[in-house]
Amino acid sequence: MKVLVTGVDGYSGWPLALHLLHRGHEVVGIDNLVTRRRVAEVGSQSATPIRSMSQRAKSVQKVLGKTLRFYRGDLCQWEFVRDLVRKEKPEAIVHLGEQRSAPYSMIDVHHAVQTQVQNLTGTLHILYAIREESPKTHLVKMGTMGEYGTPNVDIPEGFFEIEYRGRKDKLPFPRQASSWYHWSKVFDTGDVMLANKIWGTAATDVMQGVIYGTRTPDIDRPDFLTRFDFDEVWGTALNRFCVQAVLGLPLTPYGKGQQKRGFIALEDSMQSLTLSVEHPAAPGEYRVFNQFDESYSITDLAQLVVKAAREDLGVEAEIHNSYNPRVEAEEHYYQPHHENLIRLGYHHLRELRQSLTEILTDLQKYRSRIESHRHVVMPRMNFRSPDNRDPLHIPAEKA
Ligand SMILES: NC(=O)c1ccc[n+]([C@@H]2O[C@H](COP(=O)([O-])OP(=O)(O)OC[C@H]3O[C@@H](n4cnc5c(N)ncnc54)[C@H](O)[C@@H]3O)[C@@H](O)[C@H]2O)c1
Incomplete structure (x- = not known):
């Protein structure tokens, strides 16, 4: 199958491209390399020393004997996206x-405007390019579990049945995002649903949990490493907890630390995306x-990181709950469902x-890269309005 991966230079795009190549798919990747620039903008870098995209493509050729066709370009440029889809006519697009x-x-x-305008523009360009140039292409769109928020009821996979004032319907489950970024993902979901409704675009909307890990079988060599951000x-x-443990800093859960989220290993996220591609949504x-x-x-x-640091590194890490810069429930019910992929x-x-052993081992190996950036780990920014801040909050650079 020919698969176009957008965001192929990213944390999950790069291992996904390698995994798809391993499974015999033809892979075309695009990226404008903006994550590298944005991480540098906040004074940080990937803990793992990642290669440039041209070095990566060369290694793919040399090590795997396969070709990864890479286009450097911006999804916000309509002509670029349209021409790419017209030329490649991929059977699937994984939009990361x-x-x-x-x-x-x-x-x-x-940064709020940039996030929402660019995320929505890229998604709309892909939807229109599919409609105009390759209507049979299956879109696998990466959303986030964060779209749902933390409701006090179970979270279904996208839709739920509801009875209201004597009438029943199956409706999209309410979204309650908690950042401008998460809302951009909710708006994306609305756009993908509309394209499906009006044009019949085949789409899988992936509500992705937080991914962890530095390794998959496909990236287990220095020239295939994927990025690992820790600021x-x-x-x-x-x-951040793993880096704090390695650097001898206290681990700093925000607030009460009872916020729950869904997590998945990088290798399992690659497995899931591959299943979505290989078992496409019907037309x-x-x-x-x-x-x-x-x-x-x-x-x-x-606590798991403290235990792993003790057992794997012989390091005694401490937990110091810190001020919560986010506006979120710190104790809540959390019961999301996940059956579709299992089926x-x-x-x-x-x-x-x-994964914790692998992360801690890799961080020890690249310790000098995190040591020189230890100042970017502790929280300095704030989601709250200035008059709603805890007066005790001291930005890390002044602490
Ligand atoms: N990593 C996670 O834990 C996680 C969890 C939930 C959802 N997601 C979603 O998964 C997707 C991939 O995440 P990731 O962790 O690999 O992020 P990443 O930032 O490492 O990768 C995204 C890639 O997309 C590229 N990119 C961004 N905007 C672009 C544009 N306009 N044109 C071309 N390229 C562009 C970036 O340069 C980067 O290489 C994102 O949509 C993210 O929201 C990730």
Whole structure:
């Protein structure tokens, strides 16, 4: 199958491209390399030393004897997207090429606007390019579990049945995002649903849980490493906890630390996306997959990292709950469902405990890269309005 991966230079796009190549698919990748620039903008870098896209494509040729055709380009340029889809006519597009950091979207008005305008523009361009140039293409669109928020009822996969004032319907489950970034994903979902309704675009909308890990079987060599972000803007809580443990800093869950989220290993996310591609939505079908394995609270994660650091590195890490810069429920019900991928044959491959050993080992190996950036790990930014902040909050650079 010919698959176009947008965001192929990213944390998940790069291992996905390698995984699809391994499985015999033809892969075309596009990226404008903006995550590299945005991470540098906040004074950070990937903990893993990643190669440039041209070096990566060369290694693919040399090591795998396969060709990864890479186009450097911006999804916000309509002619670029249209011409690419016209030329390649992929059977599937896996759309990962978006701004993916909630804190980045909350920096100021410009970052909020950039996130929403660029994410929605890219998605609309892809939808129109499919309609005009390749209507049979199946779109696998990467959304996020964060679209649902934390409702006090179970979270279904996209739709739920409801009875209201004596009448019944099957409706999209309400979205309650908590950052400008997460709302951009909700708006994307609306656009993908509309394209399906009016043009019959076949689409899988993936509600992706937080991904963790530095390794998959496909990237287990230095020239195939994928990025690993650890600063407060780009790093997930788990990534930051691992870096804090390695650097001898306290682990800092925000607030009470009882916020729960769905998590999935990088290898399992690749498996899930591949299943979505290889078992496409039927023509005219719109389906939603909740893509995660386990739910953990932020405190669970911090405790697991403390244990792994003790057992794997002999390091005694401490947990210091910190001020919560986000506006979110710190204790809540959380019961999302995930059955659709299991029905397609999904089975859990990599345990969190194993991934923690790999992450901690890799961070030790590239310690100098995180050591020189230790100042970017602690929280400095804030989602709240200035008059709604905890007066005790001291930005890390002044602490
Ligand atoms: N990593 C996670 O834990 C996670 C969780 C839920 C959802 N997601 C979603 O998965 C997708 C991929 O995430 P990731 O972690 O690989 O992010 P990433 O930032 O590492 O990768 C995204 C890639 O897309 C590229 N890109 C961004 N905007 C572009 C544009 N306009 N034109 C061309 N290329 C562009 C970036 O340069 C980057 O290489 C994103 O849509 C993200 O929102 C990720």
